[in-house]
Amino acid sequence: MQKLWDISPAVHPGTPVFPGDAPYRQQWCATLAPGCPVNVSAITMSPHVGAHADAPLHYDAHGAAAGEMALAPFIGPCRVIHAIACGPLIEWHHLAHALAELPPRVLVRTCAQAPTQWDTRLIAYAPATIERLADLGVLLVGLDTASIDPADSHDLPSHQAVRQRGLRVLENLVLDEVPEGDYELIALPLKLMQAEASPVRAVLRSLA
Template sequence: MQKLWDISPAIHAGAPVFPGDTPYQQQWCATIAPGCPVNVSAITMSPHVGAHADAPLHYDAQGAAVGELPLAPFLGPCRVVHAIGCGALITWEHIAHAVDANLPPRVLVRTYAQAPVQWDGQLTAYAPDTIARLADRGVLLIGIDTASIDPADSKTLDSHQVIRRRGLRVLENLVLDDVPEGDYELIALPLKLTSADASPVRAVLRAL
């Protein structure tokens, strides 16, 4: 069997969330007992908890909800690029070593040596120009191991606006700690949430 890398963080009551987002909460509606044969829970959470796909609706008032998005960008060949400790923004010089004529249409960038277990207000984001240049090379989806492709304190979301204009899809909050640089098959399908601005994904990489 081909090797799989699980690149999704664990989701639980203590999972970090963007300040102001709804954290993961779970309660039991039914538990196994005499007269009840099953456990049934109810969960409440922001769709941006854990590994997730943003929908255009997240950054565009007229944008599509996540359940409307074609699945093709979330499934197929991708390249993992390391830019560990690169600073506030991933610039072109941080990823140029891994960009060539055979670049797959999906690019995931690792910035952490080890994914944090608490909220990181100093997270690394993409420089807008980096996204534009990847789009010029045919990239359909970008991913990152931080909570956002924009700085945590950004009010203009410049990188999100680039993906809006260029029609790219995005994955955030991935865990790439154990993934070597190289090419893989990405599988990270969002749920068919018909009115939501994002969806959790169970993101995995499979050896080619």
Template structure:
């Protein structure tokens, strides 16, 4: 007898009122064809920033010479991961906020939950990563970090210290995850970006599966 592995959808819904970084392009959808006597299908055109909703940052986002999303190896976006709760920890995730979940068998992917409930509007007080936390995770072999906020840096940051550290350590980033219903623990992550050959980011349909 085979048991069914539980699945968690950790993707944010995308629609016209989805939160967007101030100045980015919001989600817009226009119907260019509609089912009717002269047309058998619905067809739409979508315009949006690739940073809306749950998304992967490409190196091009924070490195002028970095790879666009379509050129990034997919291996980091699928495999064992650990979800760690650091709910309401303040403006930056410090090492002490996650140390309780760090063990010798830490997977190469770590996702952080900071919200008790994912916000429905832009949060200019979002929690980011302290750079030294990223540094220590990288030293432990972590290749991908994810977070349930819109950025791994504070919204007001002009230097993007955590993004710069991710660049230096050749790590990958997922942002705007929805981890409200996910207990701490280990899972399989599947969060593949689109093969956008010139884009600085890509939407992902991120899911977790029980091991």
């Protein structure tokens, strides 16, 4: 039996969000009762809550929305690399021990334990690292923090490196229990045709 790792954080009203983003909220529109056979709710939240895929529209005024993205980058061979507490940026030397025969998807674990509240000192990618991964044929990068750029960044150089090189991005993953190594990634975005990001249920599956 192939093993599955669920690398998506739980989403609920207490799930941390980037300051200014809409948190998860849910209200019941109908509840089970005499004359009502179902529970039905309405949900509001930023598409950046929990594990999510950034779409080009997030960092490019003319970029594709989440529902327009090709699915291929979000499913297939993947490598998890540990760079725990390497901060503030994931530099090339933090990954160098695990780059041989690299698959086209790279997830980096930076946290000993996934944060349960907003972290102003989140670890992000150095833009030069994004560039060098793209040179090796990487199609998707991900990590276990809320952004591939520092929380206080205004010019978002790593997002711009992703834009220039056509990579895809996963953020807010939970890699606490995942050993370094190779897996199959499955993290498909929703077909949201006007959104700049999409929630995903991200999982890793063992290769054997």
